[in-house]
Amino acid sequence: MALHSTLAPAQPGGVPQGLPALGDGVDLSIASERRLGDRIARGIYRDPDLVDDAVLGDYLQAVWQPLVKAARLRGDLSAELQERFAWELFLVRDRSVNAFALPGGYLGVHTGLIAAVGSSDELAAVMGHELSHVTQRHIARMLTQQQNQTPWLVAAMILGVLAAGRSTNAANAALVGGQAVAMQGQLNFSRDMEREADRVGFGVMTEAGFSAEGASAMFEKLQQANRFNDNGSFPYLRSHPLTTERIADARTRTQAQSAPAARPGNLPSAAWHAMMAGRARVLSEAGPDAMVAQLQQARRLPASASREQSLSVFYAAALAAARLREAADARELVAKVMSLAGGGPQIGQAARLLAIEVETLLGDANRGAALVSWSATPSRAELLTQGRALLLAGRAAELSERLQSWVSLYPRDATAWALLAQARQQQGQLLQAVRADAESRAVQFDYQGAVDRLKAAQDLLRQSTTGLAGTNLHIEASIIDTRARQFQAQLREQALQDRSNR
Numbered sequence: 001m002a003l004h005s006t007l008a009p010a011q012p013g014g015v016p017q018g019l020p021a022l023g024d025g026v027d028l029s030i031a032s033e034r035r036l037g038d039r040i041a042r043g044i045y046r047d048p049d050l051v052d053d054a055v056l057g058d059y060l061q062a063v064w065q066p067l068v069k070a071a072r073l074r075g076d077l078s079a080e081l082q083e084r085f086a087w088e089l090f091l092v093r094d095r096s097v098n099a100f101a102l103p104g105g106y107l108g109v110h111t112g113l114i115a116a117v118g119s120s121d122e123l124a125a126v127m128g129h130e131l132s133h134v135t136q137r138h139i140a141r142m143l144t145q146q147q148n149q150t151p152w153l154v155a156a157m158i159l160g161v162l163a164a165g166r167s168t169n170a171a172n173a174a175l176v177g178g179q180a181v182a183m184q185g186q187l188n189f190s191r192d193m194e195r196e197a198d199r200v201g202f203g204v205m206t207e208a209g210f211s212a213e214g215a216s217a218m219f220e221k222l223q224q225a226n227r228f229n230d231n232g233s234f235p236y237l238r239s240h241p242l243t244t245e246r247i248a249d250a251r252t253r254t255q256a257q258s259a260p261a262a263r264p265g266n267l268p269s270a271a272w273h274a275m276m277a278g279r280a281r282v283l284s285e286a287g288p289d290a291m292v293a294q295l296q297q298a299r300r301l302p303a304s305a306s307r308e309q310s311l312s313v314f315y316a317a318a319l320a321a322a323r324l325r326e327a328a329d330a331r332e333l334v335a336k337v338m339s340l341a342g343g344g345p346q347i348g349q350a351a352r353l354l355a356i357e358v359e360t361l362l363g364d365a366n367r368g369a370a371l372v373s374w375s376a377t378p379s380r381a382e383l384l385t386q387g388r389a390l391l392l393a394g395r396a397a398e399l400s401e402r403l404q405s406w407v408s409l410y411p412r413d414a415t416a417w418a419l420l421a422q423a424r425q426q427q428g429q430l431l432q433a434v435r436a437d438a439e440s441r442a443v444q445f446d447y448q449g450a451v452d453r454l455k456a457a458q459d460l461l462r463q464s465t466t467g468l469a470g471t472n473l474h475i476e477a478s479i480i481d482t483r484a485r486q487f488q489a490q491l492r493e494q495a496l497q498d499r500s501n502r
């Protein structure tokens with residue numbers, strides 16, 4: 001790549017423009033923390049265990065959004081921070097129990113956490129705590145204390161700490177940074193920060209309408225794991241050591257909480273959580289043995305099992321059977337889930353999307369597409385799950401239209417862009433396909449990949465325009481040129497930052 005020779009040398013002295021000012025005793029600015037977060041996100045996007053599951057994603061958002069809103073109402077979250085941070089959730093395929101806040105408003109959740117908690121209230125307790133580390137600017141304060149560290153090293157350290165908290169072999173994960181494990185102690189929040197995140201997080205979750213019991217149940221779960229010295233499957237305990245003080249504080253807070261008002265209808269129901277916990281169990285472990293184990297659980301489920309238990313076990317087993325291509329079992333289990341779920345907005349929808357997903361996994365295009373129906377404003381899970389079924393059935397045209405309006409609303413949705421690229425490909429609209437693919441890469445900070453794809457599109461245009469479908473070829477060509485220039489500029493800036501900070 002000839003790019004390097006055109007780079008300007010790093011500015012002598014001081015901090016190069018666009019980089020966090022660390023070690024000067026001043027807290028990281030909001031803009032600098034966001035840039036550092038983006039840099040870490042770049043590493044995470046390359047991790048093969050990062051999973052963009054729209055179904056679990058919608059469930060997580062149903063817990064997360066009320067928390068953010070409550071933090072805003074309580075005055076914990078400033079308008080500026082809300083506006084300028086990413087507020088993006090990463091779901092990591094890992095059976096261990098963990099969640100972590102990153103610089104710039106990124107938050108990571110292991111699938112193992114969703115599988116392990118008994119309710120959305122417990123999940124809200126953990127996410128509210130992590131959210132409060134961000135809103136109270138604990139990350140900025142902690143990073144300011146990392147004297148003499150370049151932002152590049154800080155980013156590498158944080159990625160390494162994340163890798164160390166994984167149950168998979170860290171050497172295989174992309175989240176590996178130099179010297180990271182040895183530095184872990186330095187990256188933990190202080191006891192005072194933990195106390196504050198406990199206190200503010202509790203206020204945020206109860207203000208959002210989650211039950212205070214969720215916080216004590218979560219503490220109990222962590223305490224139990226602590227007693228069994230189950231550190232390996234609870235990396236969360238390593239970053240959040242339980243002290244008698246934290247436990248006592250939590251108990252006092254729960255007791256002081258007045259009797260709960262009616263639970264707001266927008267929060268996840270117990271049945272929805274049960275289904276999503278089942279899904280998280282399947283997503284946490286990919287091997288065929290684990291799938292067989294899910295099926296056996298469904299066979300052994302006692303008749304006395306509660307509705308929630310049954311929904312959770314049957315949901316997981318249906319998905320597992322579909323992955324094993326056991327069509328008859330999968331369909332029988334889906335029918336059980338659907339009859340237990342009924343038609344409610346949260347769980348009726350979850351059951352219907354499960355049915356479509358199972359048919360798509362089984363490769364039955366007609367059955368899957370026959371179940372597709374759209375709400376007035378489709379959720380992301382609805383769009384992507386039904387979209388894959390339509391694609392399999394060769395109905396790309398209707399899908400493209402929906403995806404196109406979705407990405408104009410949510411231009412940072414890499415998975416939607418990637419699905420749009422597949423749909424355009426199926427329609428024979430190659431230029432649009434290549435551009436959608438490029439947008440998907442750029443959202444994940446892979447500007448090189450984006451530029452390469454747009455160059456291929458420009459070549460395609462130069463060679464011939466006769467075989468290219470689409471009505472507005474000139475407009476499409478000019479969009480491609482503009483986007484190529486923009487991504488080139490972002491690529492140069494990225495390379496400059498990388499070079500000047502190593």
Ligand SMILES: [Zn+2]
Nearest residue numbers: 189194197240
């Ligand atoms: Zn914490």
